[in-house]
Amino acid sequence: MVQLSIIDEKIVPFLTTENLYKVFNQYVMPFLTKEEQAFVTDLEDFIINELEPKTDWGNDVYELFPILGKKGYIQRKNPDFREEFTPTGMKYEVLLAMVLSIADPELDLARLASGILCGNPMYEHPVSDRMVKAKEDIYTGRKVGCICITEPNRGSDAVNMTSTVRKTEGGIVFNGEKVYTTNGPRADYFMSYAVEDVENPRQSMYQALVEKTMDGLETNRLKITSVPRVHIGQTLWRDVFIPEENITGHAGKGYEILFEGLVPERISIFGSSLGIGWLALINAMIYTNKRKQFGKPVFRYQGVGFNLANLLVELEAVTQLSLKIADTYEQEVKQGHPAHLKKFNATLSSMAKYQAAKLSHEIAYECQNMMGGIALTDNTKVDMAVEISKVEEVIGGARNIQLLLVQRGIRNAVRALDE
Numbered sequence: 001m002v003q004l005s006i007i008d009e010k011i012v013p014f015l016t017t018e019n020l021y022k023v024f025n026q027y028v029m030p031f032l033t034k035e036e037q038a039f040v041t042d043l044e045d046f047i048i049n050e051l052e053p054k055t056d057w058g059n060d061v062y063e064l065f066p067i068l069g070k071k072g073y074i075q076r077k078n079p080d081f082r083e084e085f086t087p088t089g090m091k092y093e094v095l096l097a098m099v100l101s102i103a104d105p106e107l108d109l110a111r112l113a114s115g116i117l118c119g120n121p122m123y124e125h126p127v128s129d130r131m132v133k134a135k136e137d138i139y140t141g142r143k144v145g146c147i148c149i150t151e152p153n154r155g156s157d158a159v160n161m162t163s164t165v166r167k168t169e170g171g172i173v174f175n176g177e178k179v180y181t182t183n184g185p186r187a188d189y190f191m192s193y194a195v196e197d198v199e200n201p202r203q204s205m206y207q208a209l210v211e212k213t214m215d216g217l218e219t220n221r222l223k224i225t226s227v228p229r230v231h232i233g234q235t236l237w238r239d240v241f242i243p244e245e246n247i248t249g250h251a252g253k254g255y256e257i258l259f260e261g262l263v264p265e266r267i268s269i270f271g272s273s274l275g276i277g278w279l280a281l282i283n284a285m286i287y288t289n290k291r292k293q294f295g296k297p298v299f300r301y302q303g304v305g306f307n308l309a310n311l312l313v314e315l316e317a318v319t320q321l322s323l324k325i326a327d328t329y330e331q332e333v334k335q336g337h338p339a340h341l342k343k344f345n346a347t348l349s350s351m352a353k354y355q356a357a358k359l360s361h362e363i364a365y366e367c368q369n370m371m372g373g374i375a376l377t378d379n380t381k382v383d384m385a386v387e388i389s390k391v392e393e394v395i396g397g398a399r400n401i402q403l404l405l406v407q408r409g410i411r412n413a414v415r416a417l418d419e
Contacts, residue, residue, distance in 0.1 A: 002378050002379055003378055004377075005379060006374070006377065006379060007374055007377075007379040007380070008290075008291065010290070011286075011287060011290045011291060014286050014287075014290055015283060015286055015287065015380060017047065017048055017052060017102070017103050018044075018048050019286065020102055020103075020278075020279065020282045020283070020286075021044045021048075021099070021102065023282045023285065023286070024099075024102060024278050024282060025040070025044075027312075027316055027319075028040075028098075028319065031320060031323065032095075032323075035087060036091065036092070036095065039087060039092055039095060040095055040099060043073065043095070043096065043099050043100070044099060046071055046073070047099070047100065047103045050067065050071075051064065051067055051068070051103070051104075052103065054067060055104065055107075057229075059229070060186070060229050060230070060231065061104070061106050061107040061110045061111075061229045061230060062110065062144055062183075062186050062231075064104075064107055065110075065111070065114070065141035065142075065144060066140070066141040066142060067141070068107075068111060068141050069139065069140040069141025069142065070140070070141070071085070072084075072085025072139075073096060073100070073111075074111055074114065074115040074119070074138065074139050074140070074141050075093060075096075075111075075112075075115030075116055075119055075120075075139065076088050076089070076092040076093045076095075076096045077089065077090055077092075077093040077116060077120060077264055077268070078119075078120065078123040080139055081132075081135075081136055081139070089330045090264060090267055090326040090327070090329045090330040090333075091323060091326040091327045091330055093116070093264070093267070093268050093271065093326070094267060094268065094270075094271035094274075094322060094323060094326040095271070095323075096271070097112060097268055097269075097271030097272040097274075097275055098271050098272075098274050098275040098278065098319075099275065100275065101271075101272045101273075101274075101275025101276050101278075101279060102275050102278050102279045102282075105272065105275065105276050105279065105384065105385065105388045105392075106227050106228075106229045106230050106384070106388060107229075108272050108275065109182065109227060109230055109272065109388065109391065109392070109395075110144075110182065110183055110229075110230045112268050112269065112272060113145070113146055113147065113182035113183050114138055114144050114145040114146065114183055114187075115138060115139065115145070116264060116265060116268045117145070117146070117147040117182070117191070117261075117265055118138060118145025118146055118147050118183075118187075118189055118190075118191045119135055119138045119139060119145055120261060120264055120265070121191050121207065121248055121257060121261060122134055122135035122138070122191070122209070122248070123135055124257075124260075124261075125207075125248040125249065125257065127245065127247065127248055128245035128246070129245075130209075130245045130246060131209060131245070131246070131248065134189050134209060134211075137188065137189070138189065143188040143189060144183050144186050144187045144188050144189070145183065145187055145188070145189040145190075145191065146181045146182055146183040146184045146187040146189070146190055146191070146235075147181070147182075147190075147191045147192075148178040148181050148184075148190050148191065148192040148193065148210070148235050149178065149193055149258065150178060150179055150180045150181075151163060151176070151177060151178055151179060152177060152179055156400075156401045158258065159201050159202065159205075159255070160198070160201055161176070161193060161194060161195050161198070161201055161205070162176060162177075162198060163175065163176025163177065163178065163192075163193070163194040163195070163237065164176055164194055164195060164196070164198065165194040165195065165196050165206045165208075166196065167196075168241070170243060170244060171241055171242050171243040171244050171246070171247065172206060172208065172241075172242050172247060173239055173240065173241055173242070174192065174194050174208070174210065174237040174239075174240045174242060175194075175237050175238060175239060175240070176194055176236075176237050177234065177235070177236050177237075178192070178234070178235040178236075179222070179233075179234050179235075180222070180232060180395070181219070181232065181233050181234070181235045182230065182231075182232050182395065183230070183231060183232075184219045184221075184231065184232065184233035184234070184235045185219045185220065185221040185231040185232075185233040186231045187212065187219070188211065188212045189209060189210070189211060189212070190209070190210040190211070190212075190217070190235060191207065191209055191210075191248075192207070192208055192209070192210045192235075192237070193205060193206065193207050193254055193258060194206055194208075194237075194254075195254075196251055201255070202252065202255045203251065203252045203255075204251045204252065205249070205251070205252065205253075205254035205255040205258065206247065206249055206250060206251060206253075206254040207247075207248045207249035207253070207254035207257045207258065208242045208246050208247045208248060208249070208254075209242070209246040209247075209248065210237070210240060210242060210246070211246070214240050214241065214242070215239075215240065215241070216237060216238040216239045216240040216241075217235070217236070217237060217238075217240050218235070218236040218238070219233050219234065219235050219236070220233050220234045220236075221233045221234075222234060224391070225387075226387035226388060226390055226391050227387070227388055227391055262349075263329065263349060264329075266349045266350065266352075266353045267322075267325065267326050267329060267349055267352070267353075269353060269357075269392065269395065270322050270349075270352045270353045270356035270357065271322065271326070272392055273353075273356040273357045273359075273360040273389070273392045273393075274315070274318065274319050274322060274356050274360065276360040276364065276385050276388060276389050276392060277315050277318075277356070277359055277360035277363045277364070277385075277389075278315065278319075279364075279381055279382075279385045280360075280363050280364040280367040280368075280381075280382050280385040280386070280389075281308070281311055281312060281315060281363050281367060283367065283371070283375075283380050283381065283382050283385075284308060284367035284370055284371050284375075284382070285299075285308055285312075287371050287374070287375075287380070288304050288305075288308065288370060288371065291371075298370070303370075304370045307366060307370060308367075308370065311362075311363050311366060311367075314359055315359060315363060318352070318355050318356055318359055321351075321352055321355075322352045322356060325348050325349060325352050328348075329349075347405065347406060347408075347409030350402040350403075350405040350406050350409075351402070351406055353402050354399060354402035354403060354406070357389070357392050357393040357399070358393065358399060360385075360389045360392065360393075361386075361389035361390060361392075361393055363389075364382065364385040364386040364389045365386055365389075367382055367385075368382050368383065368386055
């Protein structure tokens with residue numbers, strides 16, 4: 001809800017979510033199949049007619065989860081247990097992230113962390129009825145999930161964990177601390193990693209589902225002002241007993257699961273970044289065309305119009321690259337090419353994640369400057385885009401980590417010449 005409106009009342013009707021989608025569709029729909037176009041149209045209609053009227057911008061995003069869940073929009077990577085929620089696949093997940101981020105990027109951030117980061121391992125490794133029930137809770141939006149990997153002093157070094165696990169009768173016991181756990185303070189389920197031997201993490205890493213009701217679990221919220229409606233926190237385990245039915249990966253298997261999950265996670269995240277870029281850019285395109293200064297639309301000045309045109313070219317190119325990567329990933333999964341996917345994860349997805357996140361932040365910042373003071377207020381969503389773009393650039397692997405993976409890909413490509 002806008003606290004104080006100072007924007008020209010003649011411009012306000014043009015900056016609706018419906019109009020943002022109309023512009024977005026002009027640049028994206030021509031490259032989609034008829035089925036994909038229908039999915040985007042249905043999703044946009046749902047957001048405009050069902051989600052937005054129930055959105056209170058002064059409250060946390062989690063009250064909107066059940067609304068998303070009833071329509072199967074918590075995730076679209078995997079087939080849901082409800083057969084009516086189709087189509088699914090990696091490309092549809094990216095489209096979901098883009099379209100939802102244009103309307104509410106904070107909600108999409110929390111949704112992705114729950115439905116993909118936490119929910120995807122449950123889909124891939126349903127070791128018990130308990131796991132299947134947890135997945136259904138998350139997919140419906142009845143419950144909230146998060147993933148617990150990052151630790152203090154172990155940010156980009158996801159392998160060498162200090163959180164420990166020990167075997168005991170009927171299960172395992174977790175001890176340790178995780179930070180930057182998106183949704184953590186509000187989560188019901190925690191997809192968690194720890195190692196049996198800190199000197200040998202790859203062969204001793206476990207993955208298990210920790211539940212909010214388990215004794216010894218504590219969560220605390222971090223103050224991250226960029227996303228006021230999303231809870232990001234610290235998660236502590238103090239002798240948390242986890243039964244066998246909640247263990248998705250025993251010693252060493254947890255390491256394999258962690259890295260196989262990076263592919264869909266990274267692809268989903270760059271979908272969100274693209275949506276943030278489109279949100280900021282289309283706001284600026286509309287506003288500068290309708291706002292007059294010195295007797296003509298601001299867009300007509302080359303310093304504005306040319307810059308927006310340049311940003312549009314870049315965003316369109318990265319969008320098409322990202323959709324192609326998502327589509328290729330889906331086809332490779334169906335054809336069962338794990339070796340190819342490993343290389344794919346290390347290079348192409350890192351390229352797109354790096355460029356989408358970096359570009360979305362650049363676009364949001366530049367659009368704010370070209371729109372002027374109004375873009376610093378809550379009269380548009382551009383300032384929201386600026387803030388959350390900073391978060392998106394760090395989560396799922398910060399900028400330099402992506403470049404490191406691309407660098408390794410270059411080295412491997414050249415080494416292949418010697419074979």
